[in-house]
Amino acid sequence: MKNLIKSIYLLNILVGIIFSPNLFAQEQFNYDESKVPDLVLPDPFVSAKGEIIKTVDEWESIRRPELIRLFAENVYGGIPRDFDEIHFNVSTDSDHLYKEVAMKKNVTIRVTRNGKAQAIKLFVFLPLEGKGPHPVFLLISHRNVQALLDDKEDRFFPIAQIVEKGYAAAIFDVVDVSPDDKERFTNGILESLYPEELKNSGGMRGLAAWAWGAMRAMDYFESENAIDHKRAAIVGHSRGGKAALWAGANDKRWAVVISNESGCGGAALSRRRFGETVKRINTSFPYWFNDNFKAYNDNEDALPIDQHLLAACIAPRSIYIASAIEDQWADPKGEFLSLKLGSRVYSEIYGIKVDLPEIFENHQRTIHTKSVGYHLREGKHNLTLYDWERFMDFVEKEFLLAR
Numbered sequence: 451m452k453n454l455i456k457s458i459y460l461l462n463i464l465v466g467i468i469f470s471p472n473l474f475a476q477e478q479f480n481y482d483e484s485k486v487p488d489l490v491l492p493d494p495f496v497s498a499k500g501e502i503i504k505t506v507d508e509w510e511s512i513r514r515p516e517l518i519r520l521f522a523e524n525v526y527g528g529i530p531r532d533f534d535e536i537h538f539n540v541s542t543d544s545d546h547l548y549k550e551v552a553m554k555k556n557v558t559i560r561v562t563r564n565g566k567a568q569a570i571k572l573f574v575f576l577p578l579e580g581k582g583p584h585p586v587f588l589l590i591s592h593r594n595v596q597a598l599l600d601d602k603e604d605r606f607f608p609i610a611q612i613v614e615k616g617y618a619a620a621i622f623d624v625v626d627v628s629p630d631d632k633e634r635f636t637n638g639i640l641e642s643l644y645p646e647e648l649k650n651s652g653g654m655r656g657l658a659a660w661a662w663g664a665m666r667a668m669d670y671f672e673s674e675n676a677i678d679h680k681r682a683a684i685v686g687h688s689r690g691g692k693a694a695l696w697a698g699a700n701d702k703r704w705a706v707v708i709s710n711e712s713g714c715g716g717a718a719l720s721r722r723r724f725g726e727t728v729k730r731i732n733t734s735f736p737y738w739f740n741d742n743f744k745a746y747n748d749n750e751d752a753l754p755i756d757q758h759l760l761a762a763c764i765a766p767r768s769i770y771i772a773s774a775i776e777d778q779w780a781d782p783k784g785e786f787l788s789l790k791l792g793s794r795v796y797s798e799i800y801g802i803k804v805d806l807p808e809i810f811e812n813h814q815r816t817i818h819t820k821s822v823g824y825h826l827r828e829g830k831h832n833l834t835l836y837d838w839e840r841f842m843d844f845v846e847k848e849f850l851l852a853r
C-alpha cells in the first residue's frame with residue numbers, strides 16, 4: 451500500500467512536470483507584418499503639456515530635455531554626470547598586431563567619487579600615417595576586447611581598415627563598467643561609484659552604465675592631442691548599439707552616433723512588437739533597463755515615448771542606423787521607421803534636408819543623406835566589415851561637409 455501511494459505520488463510529480471505551463475507556454479513572437487498593430491506614436495512636436503514645438507529654441511529648451519527625462523525615468527535610467535576626479539594613465543604599447551599601421555595607447559581611466567574608484571581600460575590605435583589630430587571611432591564592446599585585439603581575422607572591430615582611412619580606433623570592454631551579466635552587473639560603477647542608483651526604480655542599470663563608460667572615453671579624447679574629439683563617432687552593435695544611442699542622445703560631444711542592429715530598446719519601435727518585445731527583453735535581460743521599464747511588458751502603448759524619439763534627441767548631430775535582413779529579431783523595418791520618423795526633427799526643426807524614402811524596402815541598400823545614414827545588408831545579426839565600410843563612407847562625407 452505504502453509503495454502504491456509512493457508510486458501515485460511520483461506519477462503526479464511527473465505529470466506535473468510534463469504538463470507544467472512553463473514547459474509548454476512558449477511565448478510566441480510575431481514575424482508577420484499583417485499582425486503588427488496599427489501604430490499610434492507619441493508626437494515629437496507636442497510636449498507632455500500639449501505645447502506645440504516648432505522652433506529650435508522650443509525643441510532644445512522644452513521637448514528635447516523632456517524626452518531625455520522620459521527615457522531616463524521609463525527606460526534606461528539617467529547617466530550620472532557627477533564624480534570627484536578623473537585621471538588618465540597612458541602608456542604606449544609596442545607589442546601589438548597592428549604595428550605596421552598604428553600606434554597603440556593603453557589608457558587606464560580612473561574615476562573617483564566619494565572615496566571610491568573605478569578603473570576602465572581604453573585601447574586606442576592612432577594612425578601612423580597622416581597628420582593628426584585624427585577623427586575617432588569608439589566601439590562599445592560587449593565582446594571580450596582582448597580576444598578581439600588578438601585576432602587579426604576578426605572584423606567586428608577592423609582596426610587596420612579604420613586606421614588606414616585616417617581614423618583613430620578606440621574600444622573598451624563593458625565588463626570594466628558593468629559586467630554584461632544578470633548576477634554580476636552591479637560589480638562595477640553601480641557598486642563603486644553610484645550605489646544610490648540601484649535604490650531608485652528609475653535609476654541607471656547596465657546600458658546606461660555602458661553609456662557612462664563611453665562618456666569617460668570621450669573625456670579622454672578631449673585630453674588627447676592626437677585625437678580630434680570634435681569629430682568623434684560612437685558605435686555600438688546590438689546591446690552596444692542601444693547603449694550608443696543612449697550615450698549619443700545624452701552627450702552632445704558625439705558628432706556621429708551609430709547603432710548597428712540595436713533592435714528592441716535600441717532603434718526599433720517598441721509598439722510594433724515585431725521580433726523581440728519589451729516583455730521578452732525585460733525577462734531575458736532585466737539588468738539592462740531600469741525597473742520602471744518592466745511596467746511596459748505587454749503594455750507598450752502606455753510608454754510616453756517610443757524609440758523614434760531617441761533618434762530625434764540626437765539631432766542635429768549625425769545619426770546612422772544599420773540593420774540586417776536576416777536579423778528579424780531586431781525588426782529591421784521598425785529600425786528604419788524610427789529613423790524615418792525621428793529624422794523629422796532634423797528636417798522640420800533644424801531645416802536639414804533629409805532624404806529618406808517613404809517606405810521600407812526589404813533588400814540590401816545604403817542611403818546616405820545629410821546628417822542621416824542608413825543601410826540594410828544581407829545576412830545575419832553581426833557587426834561586419836561591410837557595415838564598417840558603410841559607416842566610414844558616411845562619416846567621411848559628414849566630416850568633409852562640416853569643415
Ligand code: GTR
Nearest residue numbers: 687688689690713714726731
Ligand atoms: C539578444 C538580445 C538582443 C540583442 C542581442 C545582442 O539576445 O535579445 O536585444 O541585444 O542579444 O546584443 O547581440
